[in-house]
Amino acid sequence: MTFLGKLKQGFGSTFSFFADCWSELKKVKWPSRKELVSYTIVVLVTVIFVTIYFSVLDLIISYLVRLFTE
Structure with missing residues (x-):
């Protein structure tokens, strides 16, 4: 060839x-506008909660590390 x-x-x-x-x-089958808005809200709320959770966890761990290293 x-x-x-x-x-x-x-x-x-x-x-x-x-x-x-x-x-x-x-x-x-694409979602309707109402479904899309509700799914978006669920994702945003989940991301916010996970962000808050890991931020608090990070603050606690950093406090404990400082407590034991000083």
């Missing part, structure tokens, strides 16, 4: 890949 033939075959599989991706994306 010549170089141009291999090049065409390579791009053909790339275009085929993107066509397959597009057809799979059409099958997805």
Whole structure:
């Protein structure tokens, strides 16, 4: 197979890949606006709680390390 033939075959599989991706994306059931807002709120609240938890944990550990090293 010549170089141009291999090049065409390579791009053909790339275009085929993107066509397959597009057809799979059409099958997805996308969330409604109301669902999207509620999911976003759940994620943000979870991130805030995890951030607070690890911040408090970090403060406690740093206090204990300072207590034992001084």
